[in-house]
Amino acid sequence: MGGALKFLSLAAAVLSPAVQSAVVEEAPRVPGAYIVELAEDHAPAILYNKLDESGQKYEHRMDLSYNLFKGVSFRLEDLKAEEETAKQIAAMPEIKQMWPVREYPIPDDKVVWTGNSQTPTPETSSLYTRQSSDNDTFSPHVMTQVDQLRARGVRGAGIRVAVVDTGIDYDHPALGGCFGEGCLVSFGTDLVGDDYTGGATPPVPDNDPDDCGGHGSHVAGIVAAQTNPYGFTGAAPDVTLGAYRVFGCSGSAGNDVLIAAFNQAYEDGADIITASIGGASGWTEDPWAVAVSRIVEAGTPCTVSAGNSGDQGQFYASTAANGKGVASIASVDNTQAPAILLNASYNVGNRSTGTFGWTDGTPSDWGNISLPLWSVNYNTSDPANACSALPDDTPDLSGYIVLVRRGSCTFVQKVQNVVAKGAKYVMFYNNAAGSTSVTAEVDGLVAVGMTTADTGAQWISLLSNGTDVVLNIVDPDSASQYPSTTDNTATGGFLSTFTSWGPTYELDFYPQFSAPGGMILSTYPLELGGYAVLSGTSMACPLAAAVYALVAEVRGTFEPAMLESVIAATANPNLFHNGVAASEFLAPTTQQGAGLIQAYDAAYTNALLSVSSISFNDTDNFVSTAEFTIRNLGGEPITFDLSHVPAGTAYTLAPNSIYPQEFPNEFTSQAASLSFSSDSVTVPANSESTVQVSPSPPTDLATARLPVYNGYIALNGSDGSSLSLPYLGVAGSMRAATVLDTRSSYLTSSTDPDFNPVPANTTFTLPGRNSTASRNTNYPSVAISLALGSPLVSVEARPVGAGGNATLGDIYGFPAPYNPRGATVSSWNGLLANGTLAPAGSYRLVTRALHIYGDESDASDYDVATSVPFSIRYA
Ligand SMILES: *[C@@H]1O[C@H](CO)[C@@H](O)[C@H](O)[C@H]1NC(C)=O
Ligand SMILES: *[C@@H]1O[C@H](CO)[C@@H](O)[C@H](O)[C@H]1NC(C)=O
Ligand SMILES: *[C@@H]1O[C@H](CO)[C@@H](O)[C@H](O)[C@H]1NC(C)=O
Ligand SMILES: *[C@@H]1O[C@H](CO)[C@@H](O)[C@H](O)[C@H]1NC(C)=O
Ligand SMILES: *[C@@H]1O[C@H](CO)[C@@H](O)[C@H](O)[C@H]1NC(C)=O
Ligand SMILES: *[C@@H]1O[C@H](CO)[C@@H](O)[C@H](O)[C@H]1NC(C)=O
Ligand SMILES: *[C@@H]1O[C@H](CO)[C@@H](O)[C@H](O)[C@H]1NC(C)=O
Numbered sequence: 001m002g003g004a005l006k007f008l009s010l011a012a013a014v015l016s017p018a019v020q021s022a023v024v025e026e027a028p029r030v031p032g033a034y035i036v037e038l039a040e041d042h043a044p045a046i047l048y049n050k051l052d053e054s055g056q057k058y059e060h061r062m063d064l065s066y067n068l069f070k071g072v073s074f075r076l077e078d079l080k081a082e083e084e085t086a087k088q089i090a091a092m093p094e095i096k097q098m099w100p101v102r103e104y105p106i107p108d109d110k111v112v113w114t115g116n117s118q119t120p121t122p123e124t125s126s127l128y129t130r131q132s133s134d135n136d137t138f139s140p141h142v143m144t145q146v147d148q149l150r151a152r153g154v155r156g157a158g159i160r161v162a163v164v165d166t167g168i169d170y171d172h173p174a175l176g177g178c179f180g181e182g183c184l185v186s187f188g189t190d191l192v193g194d195d196y197t198g199g200a201t202p203p204v205p206d207n208d209p210d211d212c213g214g215h216g217s218h219v220a221g222i223v224a225a226q227t228n229p230y231g232f233t234g235a236a237p238d239v240t241l242g243a244y245r246v247f248g249c250s251g252s253a254g255n256d257v258l259i260a261a262f263n264q265a266y267e268d269g270a271d272i273i274t275a276s277i278g279g280a281s282g283w284t285e286d287p288w289a290v291a292v293s294r295i296v297e298a299g300t301p302c303t304v305s306a307g308n309s310g311d312q313g314q315f316y317a318s319t320a321a322n323g324k325g326v327a328s329i330a331s332v333d334n335t336q337a338p339a340i341l342l343n344a345s346y347n348v349g350n351r352s353t354g355t356f357g358w359t360d361g362t363p364s365d366w367g368n369i370s371l372p373l374w375s376v377n378y379n380t381s382d383p384a385n386a387c388s389a390l391p392d393d394t395p396d397l398s399g400y401i402v403l404v405r406r407g408s409c410t411f412v413q414k415v416q417n418v419v420a421k422g423a424k425y426v427m428f429y430n431n432a433a434g435s436t437s438v439t440a441e442v443d444g445l446v447a448v449g450m451t452t453a454d455t456g457a458q459w460i461s462l463l464s465n466g467t468d469v470v471l472n473i474v475d476p477d478s479a480s481q482y483p484s485t486t487d488n489t490a491t492g493g494f495l496s497t498f499t500s501w502g503p504t505y506e507l508d509f510y511p512q513f514s515a516p517g518g519m520i521l522s523t524y525p526l527e528l529g530g531y532a533v534l535s536g537t538s539m540a541c542p543l544a545a546a547v548y549a550l551v552a553e554v555r556g557t558f559e560p561a562m563l564e565s566v567i568a569a570t571a572n573p574n575l576f577h578n579g580v581a582a583s584e585f586l587a588p589t590t591q592q593g594a595g596l597i598q599a600y601d602a603a604y605t606n607a608l609l610s611v612s613s614i615s616f617n618d619t620d621n622f623v624s625t626a627e628f629t630i631r632n633l634g635g636e637p638i639t640f641d642l643s644h645v646p647a648g649t650a651y652t653l654a655p656n657s658i659y660p661q662e663f664p665n666e667f668t669s670q671a672a673s674l675s676f677s678s679d680s681v682t683v684p685a686n687s688e689s690t691v692q693v694s695p696s697p698p699t700d701l702a703t704a705r706l707p708v709y710n711g712y713i714a715l716n717g718s719d720g721s722s723l724s725l726p727y728l729g730v731a732g733s734m735r736a737a738t739v740l741d742t743r744s745s746y747l748t749s750s751t752d753p754d755f756n757p758v759p760a761n762t763t764f765t766l767p768g769r770n771s772t773a774s775r776n777t778n779y780p781s782v783a784i785s786l787a788l789g790s791p792l793v794s795v796e797a798r799p800v801g802a803g804g805n806a807t808l809g810d811i812y813g814f815p816a817p818y819n820p821r822g823a824t825v826s827s828w829n830g831l832l833a834n835g836t837l838a839p840a841g842s843y844r845l846v847t848r849a850l851h852i853y854g855d856e857s858d859a860s861d862y863d864v865a866t867s868v869p870f871s872i873r874y875a
């Protein structure tokens with residue numbers, strides 16, 4: 001189902017008299033702030049002198065004086081003259097490029113569990129002893145063959161991996177216990193300071209990349225955690241880490257900060273740079289993506305998480321992962337669900353019977369209690385247990401711990417329904433592997449927790465025949481804990497439903513490959529419990545970075561394209577899984593890329609492919625023949641049999657809709673067929689051979705829905721090697737697709753929190769250039785709903801009654817290049833793009849959005865929405 005998108009409230013943003021543009025997507029502009037790239041050999045002074053001469057007030061943000069990026073970021077303080085000044089600056093011959101500063105939030109990875117002060121000791125953890133040998137049994141490592149490299153002593157020694165994130169808690173014993181030379185975290189810096197929150201306040205660097213958020217410490221542990229009581233290590237524990245901190249203790253990071261962090265890490269000699277950060281984009285031209293692409297081009301591989309927006313369907317690539325050459329990392333679910341359980345006991349009938357494990361939630365005022373269990377029903381597969389109001393004959397539940405199955409509706413809804421019957425304590429039982437922290441802050445609820453599906457089923461069976469079950473809970477603050485893993489039989493090894501889908505709007509292949517990111521145990525800042533289980537592509541990305549280190553160690557090169565293609569060629573594609581069940585067809589390459597990385601094969605295969613993927617583009621830009629070479633590094637000839645393994649062809653757009661279909665997409669059984677220049681290729685020793693491949697896209701499809709055909713070229717070598725090369729193409733025209741939802745793009749008012757349409761002929765009284773706006777100033781605003789990304793959006797002010805096409809040109813803030821899809825609201829204070837105020841009078845705002853691959857100068861390549869007439873006057 002497609003449909004309307006929600007608008008982000010602009011309430012806070014309208015305080016400024018300048019026009020604001022709020023993007024629902026994660027990367028809003030910082031008002032007045034710009035990144036400028038200077039042409040060769042020019043110092044930032046040339047820019048600042050110019051601003052001083054013209055009397056402009058500005059605030060310097062960051063020096064970007066790097067080999068691969070020379071410039072500055074700054075913020076204009078006089079927002080009224082911002083656009084005019086910005087245009088003057090952009091026109092200076094010394095300025096190469098100029099972009100607005102956007103900010104990116106800390107990713108919304110799911111917290112499954114975090115530790116507390118009761119950290120298990122080596123004595124209580126069976127995993128501890130297992131891991132202390134070089135027999136690596138940590139499931140994310142087994143899934144990716146990291147265990148096999150570890151068995152050979154490959155641990156990433158001497159390799160420098162930079163982590164761009166919230167910093168690293170280097171005091172943590174499993175993260176080395178110190179910062180600086182000789183430490184695990186041996187390099188890096190804090191580019192922003194604790195108090196930075198993104199937005200207009202400039203960063204205050206401080207050289208101490210400690211972590212108060214937690215995200216970076218979890219990511220760092222996935223790369224290189226040392227032996228610890230929880231029995232795991234990072235995938236490459238002998239690397240040294242660089243901590244490049246780009247977030248304060250809360251808030252977002254500006255893309256100027258992100259560009260600086262990547263360049264600083266590059267210049268500090270990082271061999272690999274990884275960032276589990278992003279925001280919806282879909283365009284390789286985004287400035288942060290451009291900066292990262294240059295670093296890759298210069299020889300340093302960069303891995304960036306693909307994003308956690310799987311629910312948005314296809315074409316939802318995130319920046320900077322979507323940069324050219326940047327490795328975008330998708331997530332698969334762990335085959336084991338790790339949990340650290342609290343130990344408690346229960347009685348059956350009157351007998352103390354046994355112990356059980358559970359996880360604490362929020363709220364958590366358990367105390368030491370013994371209360372009988374009560375369950376809504378005795379059906380352990382009821383999908384909607386307690387999702388609706390409980391029957392009238394439900395007893396008073398205040399003397400019970402209420403047992404509720406997870407699923408269908410939110411925890412809060414379920415808790416509200418049982419609290420309505422007096423419940424104070426709720427114990428969920430899981431409907432998936434493991435156990436997770438529940439947050440359900442509902443008035444009246446004292447404490448909530450969760451136990452495993454097995455334990456829940458055991459109790460239900462007792463309750464169902466009338467046997468009393470009493471739980472003896474020890475308060476979480478004093479309860480003993482133990483690590484436990486359960487097999488994740490439901491989703492283990494399949495793509496995480498949250499992982500974002502590609503490709504980019506210009507059909508760049510995205511994501512590159514996948515790694516375990518769903519339910520990952522790693523380190524966490526000591527103050528936040530020391531260890532945590534999190535889920536997100538943020539967790540997949542650092543494992544991929546570590547695999548780059550291990551493969552580079554074996555192969556003796558960091559060459560990004562080579563590493564990317566060898567990791568892709570040896571990756572394992574998996575079947576599609578919709579979150580409930582697996583399908584019989586492979587998950588699209590737009591979801592899993594080349595598949596799950598297999599580090600050992602990547603390190604040791606003798607056959608290399610010259611590319612990591614193929615895009616056949618769309619029907620207008622159809623690539624009828626693509627070419628790649630197979631290189632044989634070995635001393636014996638290898639014969640490869642080529643075949644085609646199609647994956648699920650997925651429609652992008654919902655039926656009869658201009659909007660992309662939400663997850664899970666509709667699939668069609670039609671696939672492309674591929675023909676090869678030869679079905680069998682013998683590559684001589686230490687030599688290479690070229691293969692041509694020509695696709696015949698599937699026919700009889702609803703081409704207007706932009707079906708993406710995709711799959712793998714399989715190469716089975718006579719040396720036992722088995723490689724695959726992923727591809728994709730669109731059996732339709734991107735240029736023909738509507739990008740602007742003209743029915744949902746309309747005139748609204750900035751003070752309406754719901755952004756409803758305003759009636760025609762509304763008059764808005766604007767403050768004008770020299771008077772100040774008040775909090776309540778109501779600006780005419782244009783709601784723009786992009787069903788797909790648009791390379792260019794303009795909003796023109798057209799005087800009413802001045803004859804057909806008369807226009808004052810764009811309003812301030814437009815035209816806007818490379819827009820992600822989603823809904824935005826931009827208010828207008830009367831300022832035009834050229835810096836002058838539009839005269840008082842009657843206007844329509846005309847929004848024009850250029851189609852993907854559209855010709856800027858061809859009017860028929862734009863979707864146009866014309867607003868109702870309205871009037872402006874100045875106070
Ligand atoms: C590693 O440990 C696993 C599980 O304890 C065991 O099955 C396996 O045989 C061990 N492998 C080696 C090489 O010791
Ligand atoms: C839980 O606690 C009981 C009693 O203190 C103890 O016997 C049992 O070993 C503990 N269980 C685990 C898994 O630590
Ligand atoms: C359990 O306790 C109840 C009342 O306290 C008693 O009637 C019953 O016989 C007891 N059952 C067992 C198995 O001891
Ligand atoms: C719960 O009992 C433990 C001993 O088992 C004790 O140390 C702790 O203080 C008690 N907690 C509360 C909140 O009563
Ligand atoms: C109820 O079921 C449990 C286990 O399934 C069994 O141990 C118990 O004897 C049963 N009780 C009754 C009253 O049927
Ligand atoms: C697809 O074709 C368009 C138009 O030539 C081009 O701009 C774009 O880069 C192509 N995409 C890829 C992935 O090559
Ligand atoms: C708006 O004003 C114009 C010009 O005065 C008039 O033609 C039109 O009917 C008005 N529209 C509405 C909805 O009142």
Ligand SMILES: *[C@@H]1O[C@H](CO)[C@@H](O)[C@H](O)[C@H]1NC(C)=O
Binds near residue numbers: 769770
């Ligand atoms: C606004 O102020 C500037 C000087 O600060 C002046 O030149 C200009 O005329 C004023 N404009 C209006 C509309 O009052």
Ligand SMILES: *[C@@H]1O[C@H](CO)[C@@H](O)[C@H](O)[C@H]1NC(C)=O
Binds near residue numbers: 803804805
């Ligand atoms: C408006 O623009 C269209 C297309 O650019 C042109 O054909 C038409 O003549 C213009 N009308 C007026 C009144 O200028």
Ligand SMILES: *[C@@H]1O[C@H](CO)[C@@H](O)[C@H](O)[C@H]1NC(C)=O
Binds near residue numbers: 809832834835
């Ligand atoms: C800006 O555009 C408006 C409308 O086209 C025009 O009247 C005005 O002269 C322009 N101002 C400048 C500084 O170019």
